[in-house]
Amino acid sequence: MPRIAVFRKEHFNAAHRLNNPAWDAAHNAAIFGKCNRPNYHGHNYDLVVKVTGEPDPATGFVIDLKVLSDLIQEKVLNRFDHKNLNLDTVEFKNLNPTAENIALTIHGLLRPHIGAQYDLKVRLYETERNFVEYPAE
């Protein structure tokens, strides 16, 4: 069977700030600029989850997109939507919530729940013009 990629788009709104606790305030401000401001700022994050595999001959589906949607809701959106990523989530207690790290984290949250026969890729838009993808290849 040919391999086909299917995609599900979701979104969540969250506050964050970029800060390295190993650095002093001046160095954090120099590196992270306005993203380091102490009272946080926020984004409408757009998330695209890509699952690649062979369609099941019985259903014609690679993966039931309702099942994928529910999984993203449960594992990702319930954790991050309308939250402060730095203060309200265990995932970013000790991890800087850059778009890179958020994408890696989302991949890690979803991967155990998607069969090994599928490839999983996560694309995360922090703004319309800033987005990251994991894995890169």
Place this chain on the structure above:
Amino acid sequence: MVYLTRLEHFNAAHKLYNPAWDKERNEAVFGICANENWHGHNYDLYVTIRGEVNEDTGFLFDVKKLSGLIKEHVTEKLDHKNLNLDVDFMQGKICSTENLAKGIWQQLQPQLPADVQLHCIKLYETARIYVEYFGE
């Protein structure tokens, strides 16, 4: 009469919270938007002005100047800020999209020359939620 619109954007944290109410009532009314540790948005701001075209320039108003006014009086105050804590013109107000649009109008309107009228502040909080304010 022509209408001219400039699109700007900013990213900010906020929460919806009425300090006169207790936590339970705030959560009942504002739901997840009342999260005490804030959440945030990418806001898109459409500023529309109206007036007559100047015969010498062909412009209603120099868009570069309009952009500069929006930047100085609005987006530099809002971008990468906490709307509740960091923004002078939102102090004492609930930071809803409605109130933010009205606040932006009040910031910009006095900055425009007499022959240019502010027509509309259109503010998107998300791709599917926006408000329009016409100064009334």
